[in-house]
Amino acid sequence: MARDRKRLIADAFIDLCETMGVEKATVTALIERCGISRQTFYYHFQNIGDVVTWTLGQLFGEVLMKGLAMDRVHDALRYFIAVVTENLPFIELLLSSRWHNEVEAIMVRGVHTYLVELVRVRYPSLGLSVPDLDAALTLYSHGIVGLLLDRCADPALDRELLVDQIIRIISDTLLNVEVTGTTSL
Incomplete structure (x- = not known):
């Protein structure tokens, strides 16, 4: 399950980079795109x-x-x-x-x-x-x-x-x- 969340966040990151640019791929943008909490993001990753x-x-x-x-x-x-x-x-x-x-x-x-x-x-x-x-x-x-x-x-x-x-x-x-x-x- 944790690996699936990481993959979900990574895929959203790739999508955000390709559609909005790397600098727009923020933690806030990722949690909104993935429908996860900030806590969930930081459980899996330290930062961008x-x-x-x-x-x-x-x-x-x-x-x-x-x-x-x-x-x-x-x-x-x-x-x-x-x-x-x-x-x-x-x-x-x-x-x-x-x-x-x-x-x-x-x-x-x-x-x-x-x-x-x-x-x-x-x-x-x-x-x-x-x-x-x-x-x-x-x-x-x-x-x-x-x-x-x-x-x-x-x-x-x-x-x-x-x-x-x-x-x-x-x-x-x-x-x-x-x-x-x-x-x-």
Whole structure:
């Protein structure tokens, strides 16, 4: 029941952001939209920032879990790009608000977690020290998120090309694996 209320509040938050703008998505507006008391809101969330964090955490947590369950990195990256593209209007609203840093951090953390798990499971004996691997994965995480935010707004985006480019760059530089076209990475 509590999770359903949180989801209700999060959905109302998304709707308010898209129809009225992020700055109009206040606690008062949310409790009116949801038909809940102020006490109920504060039972589930501390403030609007908490709603932002939870809402995006749920979205990208689901992407992470589904991506890790996929056999191919291409499929996981394709899915991530689709989710970013589908949610881009909402993400861009948040990125142009005071929540910019939180939004970017959640996205980067999701990509980083995925890459860490990918390397741990599929490439456990990489010849990099733990600090070097962490630095490389952090660099790639920020780069992938930045690239997606830059490119996903383009309606002419060739998603397959972008997926291949990202896989090829990571494979050639980090994994030292030759990749041509599509791969079973």
